[in-house]
Amino acid sequence: MIESITVGKVKTVFSTSEPNQVLIRYEDRVTAGNGRKELWVEDKGSVCCEISKILFEKLQDRGVKTHYINLNDNRSMICRKVDIVPLEVVVRNISNNQINYYVNNGNCY
Helix, strand or coil, X not given: CCCEEEECCCEEEEECCCCCEEEEEECCEEEECCCCEEEXXXXXXXXXXXXXHHHHHHHHHCCCCXXXXXXXXXXXXXXXXXXXXXXXXXXXXXXXXXXXXXXXCCCCC
């Protein structure tokens, strides 16, 4: 039986039948003010899941180990179960074209 391990503001982590793996589901929720305000945006979870997949694959291609294994569907991924370092990174006010330029030119930061 799959059960949730932890529920965050925009992602939920579930157990899987594999003891060393988890399923991470990206939600359509958008938050502000540390979760005090929220909005639901259709397909936001799918977009965030795809962006995360691209970034994890770019890191792995450059020899950086990640927890990412593969996509489960368009809004969830299978990952290795790991101990989490509680670090949050927030990126704001960067246009899509600027991100595409850096990622496609090998300057992923």
